[in-house]
Amino acid sequence: METKVATHLFSALGHPGRLLVFRLLMRHAPHGVRPTEIAGSLGLRANTLSHHLSDLEQAGLVRSERQGRSIRYAARIDTAAGLLGYLFADCGRGRPDLSPMLSLPPDHVMAQKTWNVLFICSGNSARSIFAEALLRDLGDGRFTAHSAGTRPGTAPNPLALEVLARNGHEVAGLRSKHLSDFQTADAPQMDFVFTVCDTAAAQECSPWPGQPISGHWGLPDPVKATGTDAEKGLVFAQTYAALRRRIAAFAALPFGQLDRLALQHQVDRIGRDHA
Known part of the structure; x- marks a missing residue:
């Protein structure tokens, strides 16, 4: 330049x-x-x-x-x-x-390990809860999935839990966490950090240690859906389906064959092509 x-x-x-x-x-x-x-x-x-x-x-x-x-x-x-x-x-x-500060870690650092993945949304009540459960169950034991919200004092939405249970996911251990829980000195170091809502992507957040690969997979908040219970349930089901497509594609990536730059491009592609 x-x-x-x-x-x-x-x-x-x-x-x-x-x-x-x-x-x-x-x-x-x-x-x-x-x-x-x-x-x-x-x-x-x-x-x-x-x-x-x-x-x-x-x-x-x-x-x-x-x-x-x-x-x-x-x-x-x-x-x-x-x-x-x-x-x-x-x-x-x-x-x-x-x-x-500026160079990337060596190529193929993602191979042969269990990867920590964090999904973030504003409330940690639906979208990121969906993502955590999906990666936990679709990841074939290769991922430790976490989720968190930027807004304190929330809880998993009952409709979100209903959709997960209906699709065969265990919901007993799911709970809402605040983002600060993952920013302590003893918190697990993340390999991937995804925001699944635009509000979370725009939030002020300190750089994550270890330079995790990041992705923005923004989706509308199903909690804001209006109408009858059936209409609201449909919105939650559609949000779950959109995240399932993305997480299934992510879990299927050949991590051992991709360097960090190629993996970042794949994460971006999934967010763009699997909406």
Whole structure:
């Protein structure tokens, strides 16, 4: 990357508001986010957000695409990677004391082990509970599945437990946990961290130790469904089915044949193709 280009990118990210927008989009990457969702998550006025998105898009850090009647904005991963490469390889000349912060662990580190996987949503009452139970039962003993929420004082939704029981999952040990339970010094180190709702993806969260592979598999919250009990139950069943498709595809990945970059691409593909 040329210095002139890097300077332009640093300038675009040099405003606190633009940096917050870009960070939020990176947390949803590779998926796009609607402006109304960005504004709601960050508490920005529509006209202010519009200026930030325009500046970021002009700099090449963000791209926009129309989906039906709405426009979604997504972070440009290639541009972000180029900027990190400029800092490390060009400015830092690849100094080994910088590489632990920027380089990935060795290839094939995912082979031959039991992997810790954490699913996060806002309430830990339905979507992440579904995901925990699904990976536990579809993972053939190769995963230790966990789930947590960003909102305290919640409990598994009765309709979620009903759907799980109806599909043959053991529900007796399922409970809601707060995200802080997995951020203590003695908490298990995660190999994968997935957010399954947009609210959780936008939450402030410290970097996870060990550089786990992350994915955003956002789904609407079935708890917010309205209508008759049968109509609500159908929404819960549809959410369960969507997560089952994704987790079955994830559990079937040939982990021993994929390096971390290839595995990250597969995680992103599952979120995109198995909605």
